[in-house]
Amino acid sequence: MSGVTDLEELIRSMRPQARDGEFVIVTSEAIELPAEAVIREDEGTTLVLRREDADGAGIPYDFVAAWITLTVHSSLAAVGLTAAFSTALADAGISCNVLAGFHHDHLLVPADRRDDALEVLAALTEQ
Secondary structure, eight states: OOOBOOHHHHHHTOOEEEOSSOEEEEEOSSOOSOOSEEEEETTEEEEEEEHHHHHHHTOOOSOEEEEEEEOSOBOTTOOSHHHHHHHHHHHTTOOOEEEEOSSOEEEEEEGGGHHHHHHHHHHHHHO
16 A cells, blocks of 8 residues: 555545553663654664653653644655644644654644644644
8 A cells, every 4th residue: 555645635634643641752772661663863762652651760851742643544755744734733833743654644742732733633634
């Protein structure tokens, strides 16, 4: 399955869903916890962890996020989807960190703005 590339169809069928729980972004080479996402950079390894796992291990963090998945199967070659949702969220004053998976885009937004972000994304699908 190659995924959807048509921007109008992508936006119309995003179907954002929030995962349960809160997530944090940390950097460390020595963490032996189950990471939800791992990104290797020259400066170190970035991990997205469940907040309770980071708290239990005493790992410090600065940003607590809600995780929203756009359940449309977007093509990795699709053009404009990230710009569309990030602009809508920015216009509402909501920061967004994006992880692109093979099937879906995943948005990490401030945990206290989760419901606002879901409303913004729902409104975007109706335009």
